[in-house]
Amino acid sequence: MISEFRQHVIENLAKPNVRANFRKAMDGLMQRRLDQFPDPAELERIRTQAQAIRANALSKLPELLEQLEAKLTDNGIHVHWAETTEQANQIVLSIMQKHNAKTMIKGKSMVSEEMGLNHFLEAHGIDALESDLGEFILQLAHEPPSHIVAPAIHKSRQDVAKLFNDKFPDIPYTENIDELTQAARTILRDKFYSAEVGLSGVNFAVAETGTLCLVENEGNGRMSTTVPRVHIAVTGIEKVVEKLSDIPPLLSILTRSATGQPITTYFNMISSPRKPGEKDGPEEVHLVLLDNGRSNIYSDPELLATLRCIRCGACMNHCPVYTRIGGHSYGTVYPGPIGIILEPQKAGLDVHGELTQASTLCGACGEVCPVRIPIPTLINRLRYEGVRKDASTTPGTGSRRTTAEAAAWKSWSWSASHPAIYNFGTKAAARLRGVLPMQMSAWTNVRSAPQLADKTLHERMKEMGVADE
Amino acid sequence: MNNVARTNILQRLRKETPPQPSPCQGKEQDVSSFDWDRAERIRRFTERMEAVRAEIHHADHRDWLDVLTEICHAKGLNNLLLSPNTTWGQAISAQAGRFPTLRHYEQPIDGWKEEMFYGIDAAFTSTLGGIAETGTLILWPDAEEPRTMSLVPPVHIALLEVDKLHTTFAAAVQEQGWVEKGLPTNALLVSGPSKSADIEQTLAYGVHGPKELVVILVFSHPA
Ligand code: SF4
Numbered sequence: 018m019i020s021e022f023r024q025h026v027i028e029n030l031a032k033p034n035v036r037a038n039f040r041k042a043m044d045g046l047m048q049r050r051l052d053q054f055p056d057p058a059e060l061e062r063i064r065t066q067a068q069a070i071r072a073n074a075l076s077k078l079p080e081l082l083e084q085l086e087a088k089l090t091d092n093g094i095h096v097h098w099a100e101t102t103e104q105a106n107q108i109v110l111s112i113m114q115k116h117n118a119k120t121m122i123k124g125k126s127m128v129s130e131e132m133g134l135n136h137f138l139e140a141h142g143i144d145a146l147e148s149d150l151g152e153f154i155l156q157l158a159h160e161p162p163s164h165i166v167a168p169a170i171h172k173s174r175q176d177v178a179k180l181f182n183d184k185f186p187d188i189p190y191t192e193n194i195d196e197l198t199q200a201a202r203t204i205l206r207d208k209f210y211s212a213e214v215g216l217s218g219v220n221f222a223v224a225e226t227g228t229l230c231l232v233e234n235e236g237n238g239r240m241s242t243t244v245p246r247v248h249i250a251v252t253g254i255e256k257v258v259e260k261l262s263d264i265p266p267l268l269s270i271l272t273r274s275a276t277g278q279p280i281t282t283y284f285n286m287i288s289s290p291r292k293p294g295e296k297d298g299p300e301e302v303h304l305v306l307l308d309n310g311r312s313n314i315y316s317d318p319e320l321l322a323t324l325r326c327i328r329c330g331a332c333m334n335h336c337p338v339y340t341r342i343g344g345h346s347y348g349t350v351y352p353g354p355i356g357i358i359l360e361p362q363k364a365g366l367d368v369h370g371e372l373t374q375a376s377t378l379c380g381a382c383g384e385v386c387p388v389r390i391p392i393p394t395l396i397n398r399l400r401y402e403g404v405r406k407d408a409s410t411t412p413g414t415g416s417r418r419t420t421a422e423a424a425a426w427k428s429w430s431w432s433a434s435h436p437a438i439y440n441f442g443t444k445a446a447a448r449l450r451g452v453l454p455m456q457m458s459a460w461t462n463v464r465s466a467p468q469l470a471d472k473t474l475h476e477r478m479k480e481m482g483v484a485d486e
Numbered sequence: 487m488n489n490v491a492r493t494n495i496l497q498r499l500r501k502e503t504p505p506q507p508s509p510c511q512g513k514e515q516d517v518s519s520f521d522w523d524r525a526e527r528i529r530r531f532t533e534r535m536e537a538v539r540a541e542i543h544h545a546d547h548r549d550w551l552d553v554l555t556e557i558c559h560a561k562g563l564n565n566l567l568l569s570p571n572t573t574w575g576q577a578i579s580a581q582a583g584r585f586p587t588l589r590h591y592e593q594p595i596d597g598w599k600e601e602m603f604y605g606i607d608a609a610f611t612s613t614l615g616g617i618a619e620t621g622t623l624i625l626w627p628d629a630e631e632p633r634t635m636s637l638v639p640p641v642h643i644a645l646l647e648v649d650k651l652h653t654t655f656a657a658a659v660q661e662q663g664w665v666e667k668g669l670p671t672n673a674l675l676v677s678g679p680s681k682s683a684d685i686e687q688t689l690a691y692g693v694h695g696p697k698e699l700v701v702i703l704v705f706s707h708p709a
Contacts, residue, residue: 042687079499098492150693151684167684174686198682198690205694210603226669236637236680236695243633243672244595254495261665265656269620276683279534280620280655283695284675292671296632297595308491312498 022371025346032343035171039343042170046334049277050385067270068389070263071325078315081224081257082306088227092289094302102132105307109134109216109249112303113143116247118213122205124231124238125149126218127165127328128251128307130350134216146212148205148237150198157184163344165351166275166330171343205237215241215299219252220327221267222304225260229304231285232271234278239285248287248299254306255315255324267327270387275329310363310412317410320395323358325388332382332392338375347372354382358395361403365413370403443473520619520653527618527651528703534621538678539691540699550704551577554610554643555584557700561641565589567602567609569630574612574645591632602634608641615650617658617675623701624658625674633672642696644676648705 019027029035054060074081086096099105109132113121121138123129123145135156138145147156151169155162157180162168169177178192181200188200217238221230229250231238242248258264272278291298314320333339333353344352349360349369357376361369373396382392402409403417432438450469457466472480522530532542545553558566565587569575582588586607595602611631614624623644627633636642652658655675659665664673680695691697 038686045687079496082496082499098489098495100491100494104491148694149684150682154684167687169684170687172685174688177685194685194688195690197685198693202693206603209694210599226665228669228673234680235682235684235693237693239633239637239674240694243637246596254499261659261669262656265654265659268655280622280675280677282538282676282678282681284677286669286673287671288669288673289671294629295671296591296593296629297634298632298671306495308495308498312495315499316501 020371022346022348022375025348026342026375029343029346030341034173035343036341038171038173039340042167043334043340046167046276046330050274050331050334051277053273053277053279063266063270064387064389066266067327067387068325070258070267071327071388074258074263075255075315075321075324077259078255078257081259082254084224085222085227085257086306088224089304090227092227093292094227094229094289094304097303097305098308099305100308102307102309105132105251105305105309106134106137108303108305109251110138110141110143112247112249113138113214116213116301118247119143120208120212121145121214121216122208122212122241122245123147123149123152124215124217124233124241125152125168126216126251127162127350128218128253129216130162131309132251132307134251145216146205146208148208148241149233150201150235150237153201153205154180157181161345161350163352164330164333165328165353165355171345209237209240209244212241212245214247214249215243215245216249216251217242219250219256219304220271221264222252222257223259223261223264224257227288228261229287230264230268231283231287232268232281233285234282236283239283242285242287243298246299247301247303248290249303249305250287251305251307254308254311255326271327271329274331274385274387313410313412314362319398320358320362320411322390323355323362323395325390326355326359327388328355329387331385331387335381335385337377337379337381342375347375354392354396355390358390358392358399361399361413362411365416366399366403366411367413367416370399370413370417373400373403440473440475443475447471447473447476519657522618522653524648524651527653528648530618531616531621531651532703534619535678535699535701536621538621538681540621540678540701543700543702544705545702546705550645550702551581551584553702554578557643557702558586558608561608561698563607563641565605565607566643567591567606567635567639568611571630572612575610575630578610591630591635595632595634602638606639608643609635609639610643610645611635613644613646613650615652615658615662616646617653617655618651619654620675620677622655622675622677624662625676626670627672627674628670633674636674636676637695640692640696641698641700642676642679643700643702645702645704648703 089096097108135145147153154169163171174192182190219229220232272281290302291300336353339353347356349356351359357372376396378393380393402411402414406415455466543553563586567589570579614626679691679699680693681691682693683689
């Protein structure tokens with residue numbers, strides 16, 4: 018039986034328009050990133066710095082989280098801890114209920130996607146509206162994001178035009194991107210005006226000053242965190258950094274790696290709710306710190322590197338597999354190379370272990386990652402853990418082991434350590450090469466079958482006079 | 487639930503020996519420090535700002551009011567929101583007749599939200615400084631110039647004194663002593679008008695924030 022993941026891949030590969038949208042967008046993003054780093058030596062220096070900042074923060078994670086909590090509390094921000102997404106959802110709900118609030122306006126937040134917050138709130142009679150243009154489009158289309166930075170990247174302007182026309186018949190049909198954007202501005206203005214609670218993610222949380230930092234271009238993040246009376250920020254526990262001076266280099270490499278911009282339009286640093294005498298800003302600010310498997314990843318010295326991620330999306334922009342199969346094939350919140358290593362660690366190799374196959378191990382992701390996460394190495398490690406029975410902290414270890422595969426490797430390893438048998442086997446294969454099948458299932462649909470040589474390597478070396486030892 | 491979650495998470499994080507910081511040093515190195523002189527800072531700031539469609543006007547201490555008048559006129563503004571109490575705001579208010587109707591943020595937003603959202607054409611604010619490398623304004627909104635002034639009206643006119651133009655964000659944080667001073671409720675970096683590339687990676691300006699950002703660069707000595 019074909020797996021759900023493979024089924025998605027087959028479906029998405031059969032959508033030429035979506036594939037063209039991805040190809041075009043990824044080519045553009047790769048070029049723009051390249052233009053931002055004209056000097057390879059400088060790029061390596063700033064990657065070293067960014068990697069060190071994140072690694073340093075992780076090395077003191079529990080202390081920094083406590084410091085962050087103390088600072089934020091001092092500043093008047095309420096801090097909540099959640100081990101699971103259910104707990105995080107409950108915390109958000111109880112804040113909404115305390116204020117009797119029925120409407121929420123959301124800035125872009127991948128952690129809220131991870132929580133499935135919109136559906137959860139909907140089930141409790143709360144209207145949660147996405148305000149980032151891409152997320153707004155997807156909410157109208159009832160689709161999940163297909164990219165962590167550019168969520169609606171799979172849609173063309175015609176798709177958006179049809180969608181708007183369908184949902185807002187009063188607005189004249191247009192395929193003009195400026196006009197579509199203005200339509201969204203007008204619709205969402207009223208929502209910013211009336212929403213009772215604003216929700217956002219967090220790009221970096223600074224322990225030293227108790228500051229929540231948000232990176233964005235549209236202003237919807239600022240709207241969501243400034244206009245409603247209550248602001249709730251949700252973030253993974255790994256997002257904390259130690260010092261304010263860590264922020265400028267991280268911000269710079271984040272925006273340059275993500276979209277090839279030297280900086281985004283807005284960098285929003287929030288350190289407290291509205292103070293007495295101030296005339297706007299939320300009266301209450303909450304931060305929800307979500308674990309959801311992160312502390313487990315933290316316990317492995319190698320896999321821990323996963324938590325350095327600053328969610329720039331460069332790894333997916335450069336991934337040949339992602340570009341072809343698209344973000345929706347993965348069926349997870351985080352697609353692409355970061356998703357391949359993160360999702361199986363969170364949900365278990367038994368649930369998402371197959372994703373580790375969605376890589377050619379070409380190495381592009383590891384090469385562009387601004388914090389130098391060795392993604393290919395970690396993919397290999399997770400592939401290995403998926404089929405091994407050794408103890409590991411990753412949930413679902415060994416779940417991808419099959420008897421046939423294990424037996425094949427076992428017999429190979431046995432024959433390779435018995436030279437007489439091995440030589441007999443390889444010689445026999447060489448002699449019998451004529452009778453090997455020309456059709457080898459999917460492989461030969463688009464390729465010719467590999468041909469064995471008529472003599473084994475051992476035989477050739479012997480002919481050349483090289484001794485067997 | 488909250489405290490249990492907190493204890494459990496911290497306990498799990500502390501269970502293992504803390505991982506070593508990555509072997510690569512270099513967290514503290516300042517990879518992007520530049521010794522640009524004033525002219526170079528202005529050139530870079532202007533280039534970056536104009537690349538994202540911000541308008542840059544040069545002025546000095548004598549003629550900046552004329553420049554502002556012209557901007558208001560050219561944009562056909564019906565009103566201008568400003569603080570009457572900043573040095574700049576006082577000067578503008580003293581010559582109110584030259585400007586569109588001047589509006590003040592007299593009460594908390596809750597009391598006049600509708601007008602703020604739908605009735606204000608433009609806001610004028612000062613800035614704490616600028617960043618040359620990225621073409622960025624630094625704003626520390628306060629009771630005089632609240633956060634929504636640079637966010638809600640369709641046009642934001644910001645005044646930047648040339649002497650407050652720093653080379654990089656890192657330099658600004660250090661030279662202005664952000665950590666020592668303590669951060670305000672909301673500190674902001676603004677680098678152009680609001681924009682989005684969410685449809686086909688094509689830039690569209692004026693999404694949720696101001697559609698236009700106008701910067702008046704004021705020279706302490708005539709330029
Ligand atoms: S893994 Fe690296 S490249 Fe991928 S999103 Fe995270 S920081 Fe960016």
